[in-house]
Amino acid sequence: MKGLSVGVDVGGTFSKIGLVAPDGELLRCVSIPTQPRAAPRDFASRVCAVLDGWRYDSLGLGLAGGVDAATGALLFAPNLKRWIGFPFKREFARRLKVRTVADNDANVAVWGGYAVDLKKKPRCVVGVTLGTGVGGGLIIDGKLHHGATGSAGELGHLTVRAGGAPCNCGKRGCLEAYAGTRGICRIARRVMRRPPSPLTPKALADAALAGVPGARKVWDEYGTWLGIGLANAVLLLNPDAILVLGGVARAGRLVLDPVRRVFAAQPFREPFARLALSAPAERDWGCVGAALLSREASS
Numbered sequence: 610m611k612g613l614s615v616g617v618d619v620g621g622t623f624s625k626i627g628l629v630a631p632d633g634e635l636l637r638c639v640s641i642p643t644q645p646r647a648a649p650r651d652f653a654s655r656v657c658a659v660l661d662g663w664r665y666d667s668l669g670l671g672l673a674g675g676v677d678a679a680t681g682a683l684l685f686a687p688n689l690k691r692w693i694g695f696p697f698k699r700e701f702a703r704r705l706k707v708r709t710v711a712d713n714d715a716n717v718a719v720w721g722g723y724a725v726d727l728k729k730k731p732r733c734v735v736g737v738t739l740g741t742g743v744g745g746g747l748i749i750d751g752k753l754h755h756g757a758t759g760s761a762g763e764l765g766h767l768t769v770r771a772g773g774a775p776c777n778c779g780k781r782g783c784l785e786a787y788a789g790t791r792g793i794c795r796i797a798r799r800v801m802r803r804p805p806s807p808l809t810p811k812a813l814a815d816a817a818l819a820g821v822p823g824a825r826k827v828w829d830e831y832g833t834w835l836g837i838g839l840a841n842a843v844l845l846l847n848p849d850a851i852l853v854l855g856g857v858a859r860a861g862r863l864v865l866d867p868v869r870r871v872f873a874a875q876p877f878r879e880p881f882a883r884l885a886l887s888a889p890a891e892r893d894w895g896c897v898g899a900a901l902l903s904r905e906a907s908s
């Protein structure tokens with residue numbers, strides 16, 4: 610098939626390598642350990658070995674951290690510290706001889722949701738990814754917005770409570786400190802008499818749907834913090850739509866209903882009145898988005 614592209618979603622523990630059709634369908638997907646203590650060149654060699662025999666026109670990388678889009682070098686990457694500064698984009702372009710792009714993992718995931726689920730119709734979209742951490746991506750005028758240093762859209766580190774819970778970034782009161790996995794587990798331990806064990810967002814979603822006492826309250830609090838963070842983004846950017854992605858977004862209405870309540874309570878109505886809020890069915894948005902973004906660069 611013509612026009613296939615490859616997306617590589619590089620996480621701190623595992624990386625997914627996907628072959629993606631122009632409409633965003635994931636045709637093939639291979640997961641490999643990232644091994645972030647090994648040299649970045651070794652990682653590139655292992656990805657290239659997987660790609661041996663695949664036919665594709667372009668390749669996109671989504672890297673967990675701040676990325677210099679020109680070279681594909683990580684600038685800031687708490688989970689891939691030893692790879693900071695390595696020019697991933699140049700390295701893959703040189704080895705594979707195809708057009709290559711590299712971007713932040715949340716940015717590429719949001720691009721995937723924007724291109725496939727929203728069909729690139731709205732011009733301004735705020736995307737948030739809910740997982741271990743909270744990432745974000747901004748689409749402005751139909752394009753990913755990178756900002757002056759490639760750091761735009763770091764929604765996870767918006768302050769939602771001054772002096773609040775400590776965040777992995779070193780600051781207090783970040784959205785991620787409440788809406789990341791550690792955050793929801795902390796809320797559950799405080800609110801529920803018997804939190805599920807092992808304590809995971811999936812177990813908390815199952816508990817809420819099964820009517821376990823306190824579980825719904827956990828999601829209400831979680832969604833309220835998320836709503837406060839997203840409301841700040843809405844007041845800043847006045848987007849057409851908000852996309853909620855990532856593993857925790859599978860909880861669907863448990864996450865979205867309290868966000869809607871926060872939005873409905875905003876006295877400044879206009880930016881919230883016609884705002885579309887959705888959590889598209891989970892798929893490997895990182896792989897899909899990275900691949901589709903590389904098509905964008907090649908067209």
Ligand SMILES: [Zn+2]
Pocket residue numbers: 765766776777778779780783785
């Ligand atoms: Zn933070």
